[in-house]
Amino acid sequence: MLVHLLFYVSLVVSLAIGFVYFRDLGDVSQMLLKVKRDNMIRFIRHEYRLIAAGLAAFVVATLVHFALDGGAGWIWWVGLVLVALLYGFPYVWVHLGLRNQLNDARFFPISEARTLVSPTAPVLVIVNGDHARAHPDAQIMRPHLAGDDKGLGGEDVVMTYCAMANLGQGYVPAIEGKRLNLDVLAQHGNNLILRDNDTGEPIQHIYGFREGDRAPDTDGPACPVRPAAQMTPWPTFRMTFRGFQKAYPEGEVFLNKPSANPFLRMLDMVTEITFGWGIGRQHQEDAPVMPNMERSDDRLLNKTLVWGVTIGTDAACWTDDFIVENNWLVNATVGGRDLVVQIDPKFESLGVWYNDTGSHVTRCDFWGNSDQGQLTRVETLRAGVFWHVWSEFFPHTDINRVNAPATPDVDRVPPHAEAV
Numbered sequence: 001m002l003v004h005l006l007f008y009v010s011l012v013v014s015l016a017i018g019f020v021y022f023r024d025l026g027d028v029s030q031m032l033l034k035v036k037r038d039n040m041i042r043f044i045r046h047e048y049r050l051i052a053a054g055l056a057a058f059v060v061a062t063l064v065h066f067a068l069d070g071g072a073g074w075i076w077w078v079g080l081v082l083v084a085l086l087y088g089f090p091y092v093w094v095h096l097g098l099r100n101q102l103n104d105a106r107f108f109p110i111s112e113a114r115t116l117v118s119p120t121a122p123v124l125v126i127v128n129g130d131h132a133r134a135h136p137d138a139q140i141m142r143p144h145l146a147g148d149d150k151g152l153g154g155e156d157v158v159m160t161y162c163a164m165a166n167l168g169q170g171y172v173p174a175i176e177g178k179r180l181n182l183d184v185l186a187q188h189g190n191n192l193i194l195r196d197n198d199t200g201e202p203i204q205h206i207y208g209f210r211e212g213d214r215a216p217d218t219d220g221p222a223c224p225v226r227p228a229a230q231m232t233p234w235p236t237f238r239m240t241f242r243g244f245q246k247a248y249p250e251g252e253v254f255l256n257k258p259s260a261n262p263f264l265r266m267l268d269m270v271t272e273i274t275f276g277w278g279i280g281r282q283h284q285e286d287a288p289v290m291p292n293m294e295r296s297d298d299r300l301l302n303k304t305l306v307w308g309v310t311i312g313t314d315a316a317c318w319t320d321d322f323i324v325e326n327n328w329l330v331n332a333t334v335g336g337r338d339l340v341v342q343i344d345p346k347f348e349s350l351g352v353w354y355n356d357t358g359s360h361v362t363r364c365d366f367w368g369n370s371d372q373g374q375l376t377r378v379e380t381l382r383a384g385v386f387w388h389v390w391s392e393f394f395p396h397t398d399i400n401r402v403n404a405p406a407t408p409d410v411d412r413v414p415p416h417a418e419a420v
Helices: 002-025 037-045 047-068 073-097 241-247 262-284 320-325 387-393
Strands: 107-109 122-128 131-136 158-162 167-172 182-188 191-196 201-204 232-234 237-240 252-254 305-311 314-318 329-334 337-344 349-354 382-386
Touching: 002 037, 002 047, 002 073, 002 182, 037 047, 037 182, 037 191, 037 201, 047 073, 073 182, 073 262, 122 158, 122 167, 122 241, 131 158, 131 241, 158 191, 167 382, 182 201, 191 387, 237 241, 237 349, 237 382, 305 329, 305 337, 305 349, 305 387, 314 320, 314 329, 320 329, 320 337, 382 387
Parallel strands: 131 252
Antiparallel strands: 107 252, 122 131, 122 237, 158 167, 167 232, 182 191, 191 201, 305 314, 305 382, 329 337, 337 349
């Protein structure tokens, strides 16, 4: 009797941990199962300990069954299949299917990228001096992270990407001077969760700091306990691939070319087909494909794209159609800093710039050349993120903020027409 009890208890423990692993980190499982963020954070922090405990419990059940004849044979076989599924699927999906390219991404000249990227495809761009990199959404969708040992103009900058949020953000992958060993783990609130493998701490992609460094009582946007306890964001903006070619003819493009390993090549194909199906729905349907949101804000339709900025504890966002309706440019103040939000139709890009001139700007081009002097890009811009994701993490955000009511200007022309 004791032998049978040990078999069934061990098997139940193994399957219970396996179910939680599949639920919390199985990713596609969230299309069917509601996952609490606290539970997911706990499993991310203790993934390998929990896996070890669950598999050890199954080993005990196996030894008891074959050495002491405990439990029914058919139940052990069913347990074996379930253990293989519950542990194998999330581990392979996360650690192989979503393996990142933090240090070994490959970048190619525009001439080669043209064969794989359409002219109107949106790309995420980061620039340092004369070095410009474009990251097409379709190419960075699966690896989520793209960087190399050469860096961006000598700076250690990586592109991080979440397809569920339609959000790409360049970051310096270090906190308080120590480079992070980042891994892709899960998503919650339709936004990627990374992990610093050296500390085991989760990092919400849209925030850029470790969960353990989160300030307990923040007013407005979530903040770290101290400014240095977060990854430094790098100015990141969106444009079309053809706009990138015009602006940066010597720029390079991230391409996620197929692996030479036939197993990984097949796994990548299946992963990208699955991703493509889910992300296609995410762009087309109003409801989030993975309904793990904790808030709802109907000020805009869920899948409206917004360009959001955070400065201190203040947050504001704009829609591209609002900027167009206001003659391509608005002035606003966020966190005590004057900003300019503008669209350059020639390069098909919306930019947000610091305006430290002390004067109202009426003209600004893609390069930040304004009628009041040179402006610099805002590094905290999240370009073209889904509204339901932005409002999930920045619920106190303003929408389409301006310093004063926008008035039509019959003399204003698209900014590129007067660019120097």
